[in-house]
Amino acid sequence: MKAIGKIVFVLFHISLVAWGCLAIYFSYLPVPLRYGGAGLFAVVSIAVLLLARPKLKGAVIFWAMFALVLLGWFSMKPSNHRDWQADNAVLPYAEVNGDVITIHNIRNFDYRSETDYTIGYYDKSFTLSSLNSFDVFLCDWGLNAIVHTMVSFGFDNGSFLCISIETRKEKGEAYSTLKGFFRQYEQFYVVADERDLIRLRTNYRQGETVYLYRIQDVSMAVVRQVFMDYISYINRLTESPEWYNALTGNCTTEIRGHTRPNPDRINWDWRILANGYIDELMYEKKMVDTSIPFTALKKQSIINQNAMAADQDPNFSKKIRQNLPGMDPVKQP
Template identity: 55%
Template sequence: MHDRRALLALLFALPLVAWGGLSLYYSGILGPLSAWAAAGYTLASMAIFFLSRTWKKAVALFTLLFTLVLVVFLLQRPSNTRDWQPDLALLPSAKLDGDRITLHNIRNCDYRTETDFTVQHYDKTFDLNALTSIDLFLVDWGLGSVVHTMLSFGFNNQQYVTISIEARKEQGEGYSTLRGFFRQYELTYVVADERDVVRLRTNYRQGETVYLYRIRGDKALFREVFLDYFRSINQLNNTPAWYNALLSNCTSVLRGHTRPYFRKVLWDWRLLANGYADEMAYEKGMLDTSLTFAELKRRSIINPKAREADRDPDFSQRIRAGLPGMDSPAQTK
C-alpha cells in the first residue's frame, strides 16, 4: 500500500464490504454463482485498498464496485406469485362501505401442533362504530429486548381481529433474521382470529411468553389506525413489498400505522429494542397506570389463560378476564 490513508478508507468501507458480500450471497439473482460472486466481491474490495497507488483511486474504484453490487440488489423485485407456505398463501383484503367494512381471508388455522394444521379462512363484516378497543400483544421468544408485536382490534368487546406483520415465506423456507436484511422475504399482514395467531404462540410454540395490554385512546383514533392498516393491506394485493428485518418489520411498520400515538415521541431507543415497548407505552400513559409497571407486566402474561381456553369459542374473552385495564371504555370523539 502506497498511501496509509487507503487503510483508513478501508476501515470505513468494511461495513459496505460485508453488506455487499452478504447481499450477493443471499440474492440468488446469479443462481449457483452467487456464492462465488460474494467471495469475489469481498476479495476484490480488499485488494483495491491494498494495491491502489493512492487512497483517492482506491475510494473511486471501490465506489464503482459497490455501486454495481447495489444495482444487483435493487434489481430484485418483490412478487405475489411464489410457491407460498399454505398459511401465508392467501392475502387478506378489505372493502369499505360507509361505516361497514368487510374483511376477506381472515385466517383461523386449526392447529394440532405448531407445524401440523389445517388452513382455514373466513370473511366477516364489521361495524366501525362498534370498534371500541385496541390491544397490544408482545411475544417474547427468549431474547427479551426483541419481541414480536401484534395489534388486536375489538368490536364491542365481543369480536376481535388481530393483525400480525410478518415475513411471507415460501414452501420449505424458514425465517432468518440475517436473510431478512437482504430482500429474501416479502412483507405480509396476517389478519387472523385470535384462536389462530395468539393460540399458536401460547399453546403450540415452545418457549414463547405472550403479554396482552389494553391501549388507551378514543374511538376516532382507533378507527383511524384500523383503516390505515387496511389501506396498506389492500395495496399489498396489487403492489408487493419487501420485508426488512430493520426497516420494515412487525414493529417499524406497526409504528407507521399507529403514528397518532407517537406524535409527541420524536425518538426513543425502545422503538428499536421493542421488547421494552410496553415500558415506553406505560411511561407515555398509553397503558393502565393503576399498578406499577412491574406488576402490570407480571399480570399481563396470558399463556396459562390461553392454554385453559384452548379451542373455546370464547377464547378472546377468557384470555382477557381479569387483566388490568380491560374494562376501560373507549372515549367517543
C-alpha cells in the same frame, strides 16, 4: 484527530465491503455465482483499497464495484407469485362500504401442533363505528430484548380482529434474521382470528410467553383512523407487494407507521428497535394501565395460562382477557 479519522474511514469501508458481500450472497443469482461473486467482491475490494495507487484510483474502482452491487440490489423486486407456505399463501383484503368494512380471507387455522393444522378462512363484516378498543400483544420467544408484536381491534359485539406483520415465506424456507435485512422475504399481514394467531403461540409453540396490553386514553376516532390505515395498506399489498426488512420494516416499526393518525404517538425511542422493552416505554408514556407498578403489570399481563385453559372455547378472546389490568378503560368519543 488523524488517527480517529483513519479508524472511522477503515470501519466505514469494512462495513460497506461486508454489506456488499452479503448482498451478493443473498441475491437471486445461482448458488455458485453467489458464492464466487461474494468472495471476489471481498478480495478485489480489499486489494484496491489497500494496494491501488494513487489511493483515489482505488476509491473510484471500489465505488464503481459497490454501485454495481447496489444496482443489483435495487433490481430485486418483491412478488405475490411464489410457491408459498400454506400459512401465508392467501392474501387478505377488504371492501369498504361506508361504515361497514368486509374483510376477506381472515385466517382461522385449527392447530393440532405448530406444523399440523386444518386450513380455514372466513369473511366477516365489521362496523367501524362499533370499534371500541385497541390491544397490543408481545410474544417473547426467549430473547427478551426482541419480541414479536401484534395488534388486535375490538368491537362492541365482542369480536376481535388480530393483525400480525410477518415474513411471507416460500415452501421449504425458514426465517433468518440476517436474511431479513437482504430482500429475502415479502412482507405479509396475517389478518386472523385470535384463536389462530394467539393460540398458536401460547398453546402450541414451545417457550413463547405472550403479554397482552390494552392501549389507554386514546380517542376512538383516532383508533378508527389507525384501523383504516391498516386496511388501506393490506389492500395495497395485494397489488403492490413490498419487502420485509428486519430493521426498518418489521412487526414493530410498521405498527408505529400505522399510528400516524395519533397526535400523541411515540416519535422515536431506542426501544422501538429493542422492542422487548416496548411495554416499558408504553408504561412511561401512560399508554397502558399505570395503576400498579410496571413489574406487576408485566407479570399480570401474561396470558399463557388463560389461553391454555380457553383453547377451543368460542369465547377464547374474552377468556384470555379475564383479570388482566386495564381491560375496561373509559372510552373516549
